[in-house]
Amino acid sequence: AQTVTQSQPEMSVQEAETVTLSCTYDTSESDYYLFWYKQPPSRQMILVIRQEAYKQQNATENRFSVNFQKAAKSFSLKISDSQLGDAAMYFCAYRSPNFGNEKLTFGTGTRLTIIP
């Protein structure tokens, strides 16, 4: 079974600075999908960024980028120019590509605080 580990329960960053959230995972599959989801307080979870394991290029979405290290099974999220609206719980998630095994396996999350 796949597992996802987020070792930083809480992180804080000054507004406009850069912060990196860590995620490691364990799997025996060679192809898979990794995600970072954001869950603001009392609001629903939204997708931040997605990475396909077969792609060597790291995904980027505006101020959000990932550092995907397949051999190390590491998938960190970098948030540049942090904004107050980035304050949320961030969850790393894994998904198998196989039909019929489409569940997301989440880590325990990192609570990100933005300091004005």
Add this chain to the structure above:
Amino acid sequence: DTGVSQNPRHKITKRGQNVTFRCDPISEHNRLYWYRQTLGQGPEFLTYFQNEAQLEKSRLLSDRFSAERPKGSFSTLEIQRTEQGDSAMYLCASSPRGTSYEQYFGPGTRLTVT
């Protein structure tokens, strides 16, 4: 596109009672997922449907839990004989046909069992 909706948003029940939650996915999304999230934890998978077929169930889904998606549109999750350990946020998500692997989440139903 109004997003995934869930009702009720909050439910308080006494131990031993039955509860039912509803999820309306995004229109035309044929995949629907249920997760449970307890305080301080990430969501845990419960079950998922493709159209009306329930394709996978977690071992977390005890005999007291049942989920349906009768016409491949909305879904219901029923918990019978609730226990205090069932207190959690129940999240629903949906995703479209094809190779898009993004799951779109609803706001959740918070269940409190007293």
